[in-house]
Amino acid sequence: MTNHWVDIKNADLVLIMGGNAAEAHPCGFKWVTEAKAHRKARLVVVDPRFTRSAAVADYYAPIRAGSDIAFLAGLINYLLSHDRIHHEYVRNYTDFSFLVKTDFAFEDGLYSGYDAETHKYDRSTWGYQLGEDGYVVTDPTLQDPRCVYQLMKAHYARYTPEMVEGICGTPRDAFLKVCEMIAETSAPDRAMTIMYALGWTQHSQGSQIIRTGAMVQLLLGNIGKPGGGMNALRGHSNIQGLTDLGLLSNLLPGYMTLPGEKEQDFTAYLEKRSPKPLRPGQMSYWQNYPKFFVSTMKAWFGDAATADNDWGYHWLPKLDKTHDILQVFEDMNAGRMNGYICQGFNPLASAPCKIKVSGALSKLKYLVVIDPLATETSEFWQNHGEYNAVDPTRIATEVFRLPSTCFAEEDGSLVNSGRWLQWHWKAANPPGEARNDQEIIAGIFLKLRELYRTDGGAFPDPILNLAWRYKQPHSPAPDELAREFSGRALADVTDPKDATKVLVKKGEQLNGFAELRDDGSTACGCWIFAGAWSEKGNLMARRDNSDPYGIGQTLDWAFAWPANRRVLYNRASCDPAGKPYDPSRMLVAWDGLSGRWSGSDIPDFKADSNPADGMGPFIMNPEGVARFFARDMMADGPFPEHYEPLESPLAKNPMHPDNPLARSNPAARVFEGDRENFGKPDRFPYVATTYRLTEHFHYWTKHCRSNAVVQPEQFVEIGEALGAELGIRSGDPVRVRSQRGFIVAVAVVTKRLRSFVLDGQPVHTVGIPIHWGFTGVARNGYLANTLTPFVGDANTQTPEFKSFLVNVEKIQRVV
Amino acid sequence: MTLSRRQFFKVCAAGAGTTSLALLGFSPDQALAEVRAFKLARATETRNTCPYCSVGCGVLIYTLGDGSKNVRSEVIHVEGDPDHPVNRGTLCPKGAGLKDFIQSEGRLLYPEYRAPNSREWQRISWDEAFTRIAQLMKEDRDANFIATNEAGQTVNRWLTTGMLAASASSNETGYLTHKFARSLGMLAFDNQARV
């Protein structure tokens, strides 16, 4: 979230699209209710299902699963063509006036540089025109046909209300009604928040759906404002934190990136990640990358990381490509992997295409599962009848199952969606012999290190040099680890402007990332968490819930990254002169007397930068402003474009009916063999979408008696029209089949799912709640990912669980 | 004197004996709440966070047991933390069942091992597990570690063993796990955010 849960109460309009907060994030959704009750805010829900969020909405618009970009692109067209945008904001805080290279082009659904063989773009034309001074050329009059504004206007003019209706199935008047309501928040003192979740991410173009939403928010001037922002409602309690800490194939802590194999030169690696400002007077905060990087290496490798060995640069693995979970299961299935460790993650249920995942795990030599619960993954080799019909005697994988503690049995911090690092305390001892994850990782690591120390082996250097200075090496304590990622001074840290002034004494915890240095004098495991545990103590454990400004900014509750800021880009809540657009909801403001920014939040800005100096509010971007034109940063294009899901009921992309290459995302990565595993509408005519129920959490709560009691049995939802067509009534057992397998479940026939007419054909939606499996106390069921296709978003490789094709049949079931 | 359950609880915790308070006429409005307060008054209150969705609701976990060496504390109740600025004491149907997660019969109690082609788990000790896992990892790493690629560039990566990290483990666990995985040269490394 750019903003946070409580801040939703400051919204004038709430758009929930690609999520269902009322059921999936109920206690956060209360802040929508609060905004409605106390601010007369209105709630708009756009969703394929009439969810419980929709049930309390002021307006609900139905949409076909997988067509969100078309809807939002139509909205952009509406805002631009009706001139309902926040002019001062877009002119000053976005790239509207930037000129794009003359050879950048978009034709027939493809951007310049497409290679149909590799399904990849050469992105070299996706950039700005640079002047001789090295800065981007701009046209403040916005008349130049190559300026971002003009290009964008032309790009989205194609998304007329008729086109939106033809792609999304949303009735024209419903679409226009939503546009009208949203357009009202272009007023400087009105704010809309967008709340989304996996309904936007789990698509082959998920990242671009989210970008389109962000573009809408920028046009309206809603980013950086209280009650505004782009608010991802993350699905698990610490997915935010694990991502912040860089636990993804290609990342390092704090959104730093691992080097590619071509990056042999350390200085060049740093330079590439420390971009110079693209406009005069801009901050481009990533220029501090070397400080973040060296400090992380000092935290990881201690004294062994020195200037002479480039701080251990070559101890880090170098990427040939991203080894995301889909790539890994592809490799595993092809027999290219031998071992796998699953820590609190149940991929047999969570990764797409269960049969492929099961086959892949069966090819491993060893699998280690660390979990508090008996997961399906740990028993993938066991026969569980129809729900897991495998023959154990033919699976040669050695499996270890290690019991870990749960939240109640450990100290530590989790990052919620609002970026708050909240500390929790151990309440009870773990059952049996269960150990916490830190002990388990340490247990494996110390054995390994001992083996390398005594026997030698392949490149032992990083293993032997890894800093492991914990008081009990077999059980690193949460407070030791928290101090380590928060950071400390290894030598006195002095003021860059006055070397006699010591900011932090040697050995002390740092106050924040501004104190990081690139000379090895600071160690900090994750720069964005810097200061979470300072000399003042553990700020994550703070529990003062006072809200002095009355707008929900509880700055002394826990710690928010970065630097305890609660609303990102908050300088954009003020006009160029530094005056808040809405003084009654002030986040920050320029105080000319003191020459500083201050207010109810920590300024996300250079605290003493006079507005007259013209620094832009998007300080992480070398442009200083927000980008509508994504340059070369997205795999599938600088402007989002509608493509059909890989499995779609439509034979053609209505935007590009004559170009088969532009039917689905041209840059999607599809593995050999998976393309044949995509279903066609002739055999699988219905659009399926997966989701959670309010009574269950993922595949965990089927292990909990009370949750299993309230939702005991697997079901699927179909609309009344489809029910009538197939002769299915509520309670009937049905088989839902995709190209990859089938599940059997009880049918719930409901008004909540309506049918669309697209291209003269009726299109029905089948709803598939995900919570069942073959372990736990709820009734056994089929893993929903038996059905889902093995393809992900072109940028993140997040699998397309939210729109694929199935068929449904009524069956006789002997119970 | 009107006391909410929570205020009543605070008063009790402040030292005055509950029985004498009740005798003096200080009692919460509802008898039901009173019974609960008595039960919770003997319990230890620990502040924690719901481990399910990312709203991150504050919870209070109540345990019985005085902390003595041989006494195992028992979780008797979990409820929303009224001081928490986001959930303000509420929990959703998921969070309301947290006690059943802590005490689920699906909780694993000891390390287990499944031999190749076997139909069964067998119980092993932690030391056996760590020893065997470390051995398997080292054999695989030593056999398949790639120090340089075909172009002769230093790459120092290990692709044949991978790891998936948790979505609900703490930052402290995540940080240590990252350090561990990269020191081995792992790239097939992801967390639940990917899906």
Ligand code: SF4
């Ligand atoms: S109680 Fe419900 S809303 Fe709160 S964190 Fe847990 S799952 Fe999310």
